[in-house]
Amino acid sequence: MIKQNDILKKIVHTEDYLNSFFLERETLISLLLLTIFSKQNMFILGKPGVAKTELVNQASLMIKNARIFRYLLTKYTTPEEIFGSISLGKLKEDRFYRKIDNKLADVEIGFIDEIFKGNSSILNSLLMIANEKIFINDNEVVNVPLISLFGASNEIPDDEEMEELQALYDRFTIKYIAEPIKDFRNFSRLLLSGDKPAPVADSMLLDLDELSIIYDESQNITPDQDILNLIYKIREYCYENNHYVSDRKFRNTVKVLKVCAYVNGRSSIIAEDLFIMPYMIWEKPEDFLTIKQDVQNILFDHIFNSILSKISIRVSDSFAKFLDDLILSSNNNYNEYTKCYSYLKPKQKEDLIIQYQLIREYLYKISRIVEHLEAEILSYEAKQYLRVNRLIHQQINLTINNKLAEFVSYKNKLDGLNEKIQSTLHEGD
Structure with a gap:
């Protein structure tokens, strides 16, 4: 019996292996694997030479016994090149039947480069293969073994062309923009690296049965x-x-x-x-x-x-603005009223007391927020396997820390105001 933990170990190994060779591609690799595991299709946009083809090819090699079909489309590409030649034997029987062996309708992973360059007959057939996972061969409906179709292009067609291609474009659930390597150290590593990564132990390869388990169990x-x-x-x-x-x-x-x-x-x-x-x-x-x-x-x-x-506190979009306004108006009033509280008119006294009470109320709330965020950061250690989730986790942690710093700043300002106004009110007594 295949256990989930064994599968997860292989996934981590697959990601680490691909990331060791394809630099600055952490998110792309995670999304590519998610595409395969969820039986979806993916479109990769990027200039030539950013490893679109090689990455899909190498990822497919990490799946035991998975067959891949790769092709570069041009406006001259014929359906025979993608879906197979017409069987002459069947043609004698007045049947328009294609020999699909080792073509797109006969593999688990498909990669079509410059996918928007194909003619309408090719693109229409791709629609059914990509979404319904079927291919109409003569009058016969063929269930294709395709798990995922990957499309790539150097550019997106203009709006007028895209209207005709929208149906196909929508079949790609995940889309990614691949860019050249930016970091100097990674660029240096690229120049010194070999043409291909080292081979992987057979025991660490995912197989087609494990892919089925991932999909079937996840959809529950x-x-x-x-x-x-x-x-x-x-x-x-x-x-x-x-x-x-x-x-x-x-x-x-x-x-x-x-x-x-x-x-x-x-x-x-x-x-x-x-x-x-x-x-x-x-x-x-x-x-x-x-x-x-x-x-x-x-x-x-x-x-x-x-x-x-x-802690039953909600921070709306206007919360920070309210605090800024409260601090500004309280400071202005304090500067205007300070050292002459006993001479203030009743309405001015009332205003200052109301603001003092508000400051006390929000100082209490913010103190609780600060305490809770500090505790949350210490306990916020969710275990993530996919690198994209680890990157997201780091980003969330950073954002919580930034929020904490923001509220600590408000707390310090309100603390100062609280002390000043409290002192002034006592002087008035």
Whole structure:
């Protein structure tokens, strides 16, 4: 019997192995593996020479007995090159039957480079293979063994061309923009590295049965209402900002999130898993960074308020503005009223007392927030297997620390105001 822990060890080994050779590709490698584990399709955008083809090829070699079909499309590519030549024997029987052996409809992993360059007959057949996992051969419906189709391109077609290609483009649940290596040390390592990584021990390869286990067991995970609400909130954000995401894409996204939870050793989806959603939402490359930042803000706010909900305090978007206004007005009034409290009119006294009470109230709240965040940071050590989740975990930790620093700053300011106004009120007595 295959155990989940044994599979997870192989996944960690696979990631570490690929990352040891493909530098600055941590997120891409995690997303590529999630694509395969969730039986989805992935599109990689990038200039020539950023290892798109080689990475997909090497990842497929990490799956025992998985067959891969690779092809570079041009406007002259014929269906025979992708789907197989016509059987002359069948043609004599008036049948238009293709010999599909070792072609796209006969493998587990497909990689089509310059995928938008194909003609309509090729692209239409790709639609059914990519989504329904079937191929119409003459009048026969063939169930293809394809697990994932990877498409790549150096560029995105213009809006007019994309209208015709939208159906195919939407079949790619995950999309990634690959860029050249940026770090000097990694670039130096690249120049000194060999052409291929060292071979992997057969015992550490994932096999097709294990891929089936990952998919089947992960799909038993049911998102709770909190996660469904978050996904809906992200969907609303997309619609409000004219980022079209199909219902099919959201449905497939949930399949990926289930796998993400499973391969991180969890039986439930958590908000951290949703940080990969920007890679499933963007359509135009120029929108990606904005979408990523906006979705992260939605998720950070949710995680932060979930932490504070344990002490029954909610921090809305206007909370910081309220504190800034309170500190500013209190400082102004203090400077105006200081040392002459006994001569103030009743209304001025009342204003200062109200502000003093507000400062005391919010000083108490912020002191509790600071204490809780400090404790949360110490206990916030979720175990993550996939590197993309470890990177997300680090980012969340950093954000919580930044929030903590922000509230410590507010606490110090309110402490100072509290002491000054309290002293002034006592002088008035």
